[in-house]
Amino acid sequence: MPAADRTATTGRGAPGRPFFFGIGRLLKLDGRRSASGLKKAHFTQPWFAAGLLAPQLLILLFFFFIPSYKALSLAFVQIDPFGGRVLFVGFDNFRQLFGSAQYRYSAAFTLIFTAVVSIGTLLIALVFAFATDFVIRGRGLYKSVILLPYAIAPVISGVLWAFLFNPAVGPLAQLMHALGLEWDPNRRPMDAQILIIVAAIWKQICYNYIFLVASLLGVPQSLLEAATLDGARPIRRFFTVSLPLVMPVVFFLMVMNFIYALFETFGIVDAVTRGGPNGATNILVYKVFQDGFVLLDLGSSAAQSVVLMIVAVSFTVLQFRAIERKVNYQV
Amino acid sequence: MSLLKRWRKPGRSTARKVAGVLALTVAMLPLAGGELAAETIKAEWWHAMRGRLTPIVEEMIANFNAGQDKYEIVGVLKGNYEETAAAMVAAYRVNEHPTLVQTSERAFLTMYNSGAIVPVPELMAREGYDIDWDNFIAPVAGFYLVDGKPAAMPFNSSTPIFWYNADNFEAAGFPDGPAETWQEVEKQLYAIKEQGISECPMSLPNDFVWSLIENYSAIHDQEFGTKANGFGGLDTEFTFNQSPVIVAQLERLQKWMNDGVLHIAGQGLNPEALFISGDCSTITASTAMHAAVESGAQFDWGATFMPHEEGMEPMNSTIGGGALWVLQNKSEEEYEAIAAFLNFVASPETQAWWSEQTGYVPITNAAYDMMKGEGYFEAHPTREIAIVQLNRGTPSDNSRGFRFGNHNQIFAITNEEIQGVWTGQSTPQQALDNSAARGNEVLRQFERLNAGG
Numbered sequence: 001m002p003a004a005d006r007t008a009t010t011g012r013g014a015p016g017r018p019f020f021f022g023i024g025r026l027l028k029l030d031g032r033r034s035a036s037g038l039k040k041a042h043f044t045q046p047w048f049a050a051g052l053l054a055p056q057l058l059i060l061l062f063f064f065f066i067p068s069y070k071a072l073s074l075a076f077v078q079i080d081p082f083g084g085r086v087l088f089v090g091f092d093n094f095r096q097l098f099g100s101a102q103y104r105y106s107a108a109f110t111l112i113f114t115a116v117v118s119i120g121t122l123l124i125a126l127v128f129a130f131a132t133d134f135v136i137r138g139r140g141l142y143k144s145v146i147l148l149p150y151a152i153a154p155v156i157s158g159v160l161w162a163f164l165f166n167p168a169v170g171p172l173a174q175l176m177h178a179l180g181l182e183w184d185p186n187r188r189p190m191d192a193q194i195l196i197i198v199a200a201i202w203k204q205i206c207y208n209y210i211f212l213v214a215s216l217l218g219v220p221q222s223l224l225e226a227a228t229l230d231g232a233r234p235i236r237r238f239f240t241v242s243l244p245l246v247m248p249v250v251f252f253l254m255v256m257n258f259i260y261a262l263f264e265t266f267g268i269v270d271a272v273t274r275g276g277p278n279g280a281t282n283i284l285v286y287k288v289f290q291d292g293f294v295l296l297d298l299g300s301s302a303a304q305s306v307v308l309m310i311v312a313v314s315f316t317v318l319q320f321r322a323i324e325r326k327v328n329y330q331v
Numbered sequence: 332m333s334l335l336k337r338w339r340k341p342g343r344s345t346a347r348k349v350a351g352v353l354a355l356t357v358a359m360l361p362l363a364g365g366e367l368a369a370e371t372i373k374a375e376w377w378h379a380m381r382g383r384l385t386p387i388v389e390e391m392i393a394n395f396n397a398g399q400d401k402y403e404i405v406g407v408l409k410g411n412y413e414e415t416a417a418a419m420v421a422a423y424r425v426n427e428h429p430t431l432v433q434t435s436e437r438a439f440l441t442m443y444n445s446g447a448i449v450p451v452p453e454l455m456a457r458e459g460y461d462i463d464w465d466n467f468i469a470p471v472a473g474f475y476l477v478d479g480k481p482a483a484m485p486f487n488s489s490t491p492i493f494w495y496n497a498d499n500f501e502a503a504g505f506p507d508g509p510a511e512t513w514q515e516v517e518k519q520l521y522a523i524k525e526q527g528i529s530e531c532p533m534s535l536p537n538d539f540v541w542s543l544i545e546n547y548s549a550i551h552d553q554e555f556g557t558k559a560n561g562f563g564g565l566d567t568e569f570t571f572n573q574s575p576v577i578v579a580q581l582e583r584l585q586k587w588m589n590d591g592v593l594h595i596a597g598q599g600l601n602p603e604a605l606f607i608s609g610d611c612s613t614i615t616a617s618t619a620m621h622a623a624v625e626s627g628a629q630f631d632w633g634a635t636f637m638p639h640e641e642g643m644e645p646m647n648s649t650i651g652g653g654a655l656w657v658l659q660n661k662s663e664e665e666y667e668a669i670a671a672f673l674n675f676v677a678s679p680e681t682q683a684w685w686s687e688q689t690g691y692v693p694i695t696n697a698a699y700d701m702m703k704g705e706g707y708f709e710a711h712p713t714r715e716i717a718i719v720q721l722n723r724g725t726p727s728d729n730s731r732g733f734r735f736g737n738h739n740q741i742f743a744i745t746n747e748e749i750q751g752v753w754t755g756q757s758t759p760q761q762a763l764d765n766s767a768a769r770g771n772e773v774l775r776q777f778e779r780l781n782a783g784g
Contacts, residue, residue, distance in 0.1 A: 078780050081420040084446040085780055096772075102747075162599035168531070168610075169600065186595040187588075187753050272598055278751040294413045295740040296420060296441075297776075 074302030081296040093303035110284045117200045118257035125208030150206040158271025161199040189280030192273045200265045215249040371403045374668040375429035379415040383622040387688045402668035430665045433653045437738040444781045449657040452480040458670035466695045470721040474650045474732040483654035487691045489617040490648045491542035497631040499612040512641045531594040534602040534611035542615040546648045549730040559728035561735045565778040569770045572763035581759035618717035621690025634713040646730040647723045692718045736777030741770040
């Protein structure tokens with residue numbers, strides 16, 4: 001038996017070793033020159049790199065480049081929904097958009113909405129993640145409760161929010177009325193805006209929380225202990241030791257939250273306010289859907305998605321340039 | 332090829348060959364049998380009949396399928412009218428569309444000009460069915476006929492009527508129910524509120540633009556748009572914002588809302604459900620709500636004509652609901668099946684059955700007469716309100732209906748602008764001015780795109 005085992009091991013190991021060495025050589029990875037960093041590593045054979053990239057590129061092709069091309073081609077035409085008649089109108093769709101008071105309002109609100117949701121989510125999740133260590137009893141329950149919203153479909157959670165805060169029948173709305181607070185998201189635009197911001201943040205906290213808790217666990221205990229010996233209290237330790245060390249994760253979450261608020265909150269808006277009242281909560285991505293898929297104004301909808309795409313790309317680039325410099329990946 | 336070669340190999344006995352062929356034949360039998368059984372021709376119909384109406388429409392399809400064995404209609408519920416239209420358009424562009432689709436009356440001109448339809452009379456004539464297109468009741472004919480023939484098959488036709496909780500009215504001292512005029516109704520609704528009988532005297536329907544603005548305009552003979560509300564050409568323009576009567580109506584609704592008489596249900600709640608549950612005393616809603624009210628309301632309910640202004644002679648209200656359109660690029664068999672189905676739908680028996688089940692108005696005189704003959708309306712007086720209201724007076728250019736391109740887009744715009752009145756961001760006049768201005772842009776866009784056709 002031991003003999004057989006040994007042969008089996010060598011049998012697997014013999015061809016395996018050169019293979020892994022091969023990858024190492026392809027990547028030109030060299031342990032001794034780690035100072036040059038990951039960015040310096042490259043493939044010597046371009047076809048191999050292309051092959052590894054192909055699956056991802058194909059996904060991008062079908063789910064990003066082809067749709068983008070379609071959107072671009074539709075943005076400059078007026079088209080009847082059935083695709084029968086097409087009229088080239090140049091920049092008319094864009095001119096109409098920027099000339100429309102509703103669109104400008106929608107853009108301004110989207111900006112505020114995105115900023116408040118991405119930063120708000122991150123701050124609250126940081127507090128929860130920070131507090132995790134101090135929850136002694138029922139830590140499992142604490143984590144589960146925070147993670148729960150992630151398991152609920154956006155539309156379902158949207159309907160729940162709409163119901164809870166419905167001024168006529170919602171228990172939470174009635175509680176607010178009992179406290180003497182005016183509350184009517186159907187008639188007070190600000191209330192509707194607060195409602196979708198809260199609903200959007202609530203949905204995204206758990207995502208942030210998972211990443212933050214995991215990364216905080218990665219902070220070396222020795223550093224925290226050293227700080228404790230130096231007399232730093234928990235909050236001080238968090239800001240001076242833990243937070244700088246998890247900055248890469250925080251940065252990643254900023255980008256993800258931004259994309260979430262800009263694109264994925266559409267289901268919440270649809271269920272909670274339908275963009276109303278009077279367009280108060282009509283964020284850009286919901287307007288694209290509403291104009292394109294409900295009202296079938298494809299030209300304008302395509303123009304809007306092109307604008308949205310440009311905004312998203314430029315903001316992400318901006319975030320990388322402005323913030324990434326301050327993030328230290330070297331742990 | 333390889334299979335044949337192996338069979339020719341020497342050494343294989345004839346018996347084995349025979350056995351092989353036999354085995355193959357036996358294996359193929361169920362397939363052949365299946366093909367025989369599947370000789371019924373299937374055709375899809377996408378509809379938008381939700382809630383209480385879904386089982387009724389399914390029963391109608393089942394009746395048709397059971398009544399003959401050549402065709403099978405497959406009904407698919409695609410959501411509300413907008414969702415159904417969006418799904419159909421998306422499917423049409425990739426040639427995955429159904430043969431038959433139901434769209435709202437609002438989509439008439441868009442569908443008519445789409446170039447994607449087969450006119451129903453053309454299809455029926457080609458398939459050898461003889462339908463009497465003159466038998467439609469006048470308001471249906473007035474809305475759907477173009478040069479004496481409908482492009483689509485009128486199907487579920489409705490109009491808004493005024494629903495009320497008779498118990499609440501009785502308690503407030505109005506045993507006869509709502510009065511005829513808006514002025515009197517206002518006093519009654521305020522009385523219901525002040526006497527504490529109901530917190531919500533009136534629920535604002537989601538399609539209030541249809542019942543409280545558009546139909547209001549028709550009933551009071553106000554011009555909604557030039558060119559006979561669009562019937563006279565694509566170069567129509569909205570003028571409803573210039574009517575002091577319509578502006579006053581919106582001012583009245585605003586006042587009611589500020590005084591807590593008129594309530595918005597809000598997302599997650601259905602305004603009609605608030606009436607049926609007894610929470611709200613009145614609502615203006617389609618006559619098709621009969622199906623839901625009859626099965627759901629636990630109180631003494633009633634329905635009556637839409638109120639009108641004091642000192643003004645009320646005209647007819649307009650047709651709402653939907654029609655059935657036949658789409659292009661389907662197989663000859665599918666057209667055959669759909670023609671048979673449409674013939675079934677157009678029969679007086681089906682029409683009368685459908686009307687009795689749902690509350691939609693009977694759309695042909697034959698069906699209407701049949702129901703009258705049965706004494707149906709004596710037993711169900713609220714069922715006749717809609718049809719009498721639709722037929723009231725001689726239709727004028729202002730009351731015949733609305734034929735605007737992309738009318739659903741304009742509906743959404745008006746809805747949004749009027750929400751500005753509820754929030755206090757705009758006055759009724761401003762909201763209507765904005766609606767007309769934005770609506771005109773949509774009309775011009777439609778005109779430009781459809782100029783050639």
